[in-house]
Amino acid sequence: MKVKILEWKSFATWHWDLATSADDSGYVEELCGICRVSFDGTCPNCKYPGDDCPIVLGSGCTHNFHLHCILKWLEQESSKGLCPMCRQIFTFKEPEQTSDVLINLKTLIDGHRVMRERFQQGNEQEFEAFGADQDLQMA
Amino acid sequence: MAALPKRIIKETERLVSDPVPGITAIPSEDNLRYFEVTIDGPNHSPYADGVFNLELYLPDDYPMCAPKVRFLTKIYHPNIDKLGRICLDVLKDNWSPALQIRTILLSIQALLGAPNPDDPLANDVADDWKKDEKRAIEIAKEWTLKYATKKD
Numbered sequence: 001m002k003v004k005i006l007e008w009k010s011f012a013t014w015h016w017d018l019a020t021s022a023d024d025s026g027y028v029e030e031l032c033g034i035c036r037v038s039f040d041g042t043c044p045n046c047k048y049p050g051d052d053c054p055i056v057l058g059s060g061c062t063h064n065f066h067l068h069c070i071l072k073w074l075e076q077e078s079s080k081g082l083c084p085m086c087r088q089i090f091t092f093k094e095p096e097q098t099s100d101v102l103i104n105l106k107t108l109i110d111g112h113r114v115m116r117e118r119f120q121q122g123n124e125q126e127f128e129a130f131g132a133d134q135d136l137q138m139a
Numbered sequence: 140m141a142a143l144p145k146r147i148i149k150e151t152e153r154l155v156s157d158p159v160p161g162i163t164a165i166p167s168e169d170n171l172r173y174f175e176v177t178i179d180g181p182n183h184s185p186y187a188d189g190v191f192n193l194e195l196y197l198p199d200d201y202p203m204c205a206p207k208v209r210f211l212t213k214i215y216h217p218n219i220d221k222l223g224r225i226c227l228d229v230l231k232d233n234w235s236p237a238l239q240i241r242t243i244l245l246s247i248q249a250l251l252g253a254p255n256p257d258d259p260l261a262n263d264v265a266d267d268w269k270k271d272e273k274r275a276i277e278i279a280k281e282w283t284l285k286y287a288t289k290k291d
């Protein structure tokens with residue numbers, strides 16, 4: 001018997017290779033703590049999982065998030081730059097390899113840091129202005 | 140209306156399938172970001188005999204910002220004002236996207252069990268509370284009988 005292959009389809013599955021962070025109960029956190037979507041899926045703003053929507057790790061703590069989710073949170077004034085899970089200052093773990101994707105990622109993270117520093121300065125000024133206003137009203 | 144984020148769908152499903160004891164939260168049919176909430180007054184508090192109605196709304200940028208929650212039932216409490224607004228840190232400065240509707244509602248229930256007149260919102264109630272706690276607790280009980288739904 002001769003079999004002739006007319007057409008074939010290939011597919012593959014993949015998983016993020018994550019540093020697992022287990023809490024006291026030994027439960028391994030596989031959901032993004034912000035959007036609660038599994039890390040095999042994208043954040044709510046992206047369509048395709050993978051390189052455009054990477055997972056980032058904190059360097060001070062062991063919490064993982066979609067890059068887009070944690071950036072969006074850190075951009076909020078109310079975040080005060082803290083990790084949503086443990087409320088320590090959230091710092092990004094520097095990517096070790098230097099593929100294009102990771103270089104892009106680093107650019108994003110640096111950009112964010114600059115933005116946040118500017119943002120915080122702005123805040124202090126606003127705060128002072130607000131204090132002055134109050135004095136006026138009380139006088 | 141924009142599609143409902145997965146997170147809100149998941150939270151709602153869990154609130155319905157695995158409700159918190161003493162708390163109900165039902166999404167409105169025409170706006171899934173709006174919830175009708177009831178909270179049982181905690182035992183051993185002046186609110187113990189009542190069930191309180193609240194409304195909860197998830198703003199567009201939830202979970203980046205906290206849900207908006209307000210008491211609809213009149214309540215005598217140093218951290219809840221005449222309009223039902225609640226003074227609770229996790230609803231304001233200490234919000235984190237790691238919190239959820241259910242953890243927020245539990246915090247509100249805990250606040251009923253532990254009034255904090257030193258961090259007031261309803262100033263006159265907090266003043267009364269500090270001047271004469273026994274009397275304030277009496278009034279809180281009276282208001283519970285008068286305005287809240289009776290517990291079954």
Ligand SMILES: [Zn+2]
Binds near residue numbers: 032033035066069
């Ligand atoms: Zn996420």
Ligand SMILES: [Zn+2]
Binds near residue numbers: 043046052
């Ligand atoms: Zn994304």
Ligand SMILES: [Zn+2]
Binds near residue numbers: 086
């Ligand atoms: Zn953390």
